[in-house]
Amino acid sequence: MVDPHGFAERIVEIPVDNSALWNALSLVAPILADADPSLLRRLLDPETYRRRVDADRDVPPETFQERQRILGKWFGHVLNNALLHAVAGLANNHFGEIAGLLGHPNVQGRYTDLMLHYTFAILFEKVRILHGLARGGFQS
Known part of the structure; x- marks a missing residue:
């Protein structure tokens, strides 16, 4: 099993001008949300990336700018997209943790409208499965 804290740290180390970071945030947010919701706070904090950029003075001035x-x-926008996926990950097994993301500075954005749909779809499927189990077995 991969150490989720070390994994999150490696994601944060990817430079903000690298599309691998943009994609990785949305890909790993639901996985890390499920493994350890506390990791999301740093992973999705805009100041985490601002501090990284400010601290990396070994890059050429054009790259810094x-x-x-x-x-x-x-x-x-990248963080808003990652938040969408983080909310979906939390809805799966840590629903109570979603409230902690609602005050995020990037919670409003292009993907905000999808958060309700993602969350509803996950909860609907959970209820459907539980209903099937309660009736004597699950049938997909």
């Missing part, structure tokens, strides 16, 4: 521009211009 581009990373600052990405943080200021559209990285919030």
Whole structure:
């Protein structure tokens, strides 16, 4: 089993101007949400990435400026997308933790409307399965 804390740390180390980070955040957010919801706070914190960019002064000035521009211009969209997937991950086994993400600075964005649909779909399927089990067996 992979150490979720070490795994999250490796994700955070990917530079903000690398599309691997943008995709990884949405891919791993639900997995980490299920493994350890406390990891989401740092993984989805915009200041985590701002501090990383500010601390990495070994890059050329153009790269630094581009990373600052990405943080200021559209990285919030990346985090909003990751939040969508994190909420879905929490809805699976840690529903009570969703409230902790609702105050996130990037909770409003392009993907916000989908959060309700994702959460409903997961909960509906859980209820359907439980209903089937209560009736004597599950049939897909």
